[in-house]
Amino acid sequence: MTEPAENALLNALPDGVILIEGDEIVLANVAAGDLLGVPPPRQLERLVPTALVELVGQALEGHTAADVIRRGTPPRWIEVTARPLADVGSRVLLVLRDITELRKVEAMRSDFVADASHELKTPVASIQAVTETLLVAIEEDPVAAKRFAQQLHTTAGRLAQIVGDLLDLSRVESEQPVKMRDVDLEKLALKEVDRISDRAEVVGIDLKTDLTPVVVTASRKDLRLALRNLLENALQHTPAEGTVTVSTSRDGDSATIAVRDTGTGIPRRDVPRIFERFYRVDDARDRESGGTGLGLAIVRNAVDMHGGTVAVESELGRGSTFTIRLPID
Ligand code: ADP
Numbered sequence: 001m002t003e004p005a006e007n008a009l010l011n012a013l014p015d016g017v018i019l020i021e022g023d024e025i026v027l028a029n030v031a032a033g034d035l036l037g038v039p040p041p042r043q044l045e046r047l048v049p050t051a052l053v054e055l056v057g058q059a060l061e062g063h064t065a066a067d068v069i070r071r072g073t074p075p076r077w078i079e080v081t082a083r084p085l086a087d088v089g090s091r092v093l094l095v096l097r098d099i100t101e102l103r104k105v106e107a108m109r110s111d112f113v114a115d116a117s118h119e120l121k122t123p124v125a126s127i128q129a130v131t132e133t134l135l136v137a138i139e140e141d142p143v144a145a146k147r148f149a150q151q152l153h154t155t156a157g158r159l160a161q162i163v164g165d166l167l168d169l170s171r172v173e174s175e176q177p178v179k180m181r182d183v184d185l186e187k188l189a190l191k192e193v194d195r196i197s198d199r200a201e202v203v204g205i206d207l208k209t210d211l212t213p214v215v216v217t218a219s220r221k222d223l224r225l226a227l228r229n230l231l232e233n234a235l236q237h238t239p240a241e242g243t244v245t246v247s248t249s250r251d252g253d254s255a256t257i258a259v260r261d262t263g264t265g266i267p268r269r270d271v272p273r274i275f276e277r278f279y280r281v282d283d284a285r286d287r288e289s290g291g292t293g294l295g296l297a298i299v300r301n302a303v304d305m306h307g308g309t310v311a312v313e314s315e316l317g318r319g320s321t322f323t324i325r326l327p328i329d
Contacts, residue, residue, distance in 0.1 A: 016095065020094065037072055049069055196232075203240055205241075206244070247260070255327075266316070268316070308327065
């Protein structure tokens with residue numbers, strides 16, 4: 001390869017590459033300067049931060065050394081590896097990789113595990129306590145025992161709901177290829193509306209549709225899950241004599257599916273947060289009514305996976321409209 005071609009290749013790399021020979025820096029690509037905040041100097045001893053010089057020192061002794069350094073504001077985390085080059089004893093290759101995003105994802109993952117464990121802890125503790133009381137009551141007070149057994153049943157149901165939602169969320173979050181096929185949003189909506197129509201009637205909610213056939217390439221399972229969660233929320237937050245309307249339409253090169261309700265609405269300050277995992281507007285009330293705080297996180301992830309968006313418009317006391325927009329290719 002010619003020298004300009006080699007340089008172009010090195011400069012196209014997202015990772016920083018610095019080649020050291022003895023006490024001199026003989027080569028550094030553009031990314032190295034970007035990641036360090038300054039172009040690397042010629043002399044190794046002037047390289048900052050000094051942790052890098054120490055790493056090179058260790059590599060010169062014959063072993064690969066690695067460290068993570070922090071640079072700039074806002075801080076970026078850079079993983080640095082110093083590797084001795086086998087051919088000549090005094091040559092070391094420093095590779096710098098920006099791992100800021102990776103660290104963020106790791107932090108989010110560990111927060112998620114902590115939050116999920118916290119959510120599961122309450123019903124599990126309750127099941128343990130009620131079981132103990134039940135064991136005593138079975139002998140002494142059969143009427144109370146029946147009540148405790150019912151309580152157990154409710155709490156176990158709640159546990160199952162959390163685990164079910166967690167599994168749905170992890171499925172729509174995992175980037176494994178999903179089965180993509182032609183999905184007619186009108187048909188999908190009709191099925192889901194049919195599924196909840198009896199329940200809506202019992203609670204006195206008028207369930208309406210305003211549908212046009214529109215086909216998208218998507219995972220039917222994921223879109224069904226998203227729509228189901230929106231419909232469950234609409235039913236949950238709309239009082240008797242309210243209306244829930246499901247509509248589908250085509251707008252240029254995108255398809256929309258919307259769920260509108262005339263329910264309680266969402267306070268303005270909560271709107272930006274409702275798609276976060278485990279976020280509930282009224283923690284005690286929503287928890288009591290069986291909400292896991294995962295429904296809208298599932299919706300957003302399912303829609304994201306299709307390159308779509310989900311938006312909400314809401315007015316307190318008047319109702320909410322959730323609109324999923326999907327690209328048509
Ligand atoms: P959950 O699974 O507990 O329903 P979601 O993630 O689906 O949680 O919703 C988050 C919060 O947003 C809920 O606690 C609820 O208060 C609010 N919310 C969601 N949909 C609606 C709606 N259609 N009307 C009013 N509030 C809603």
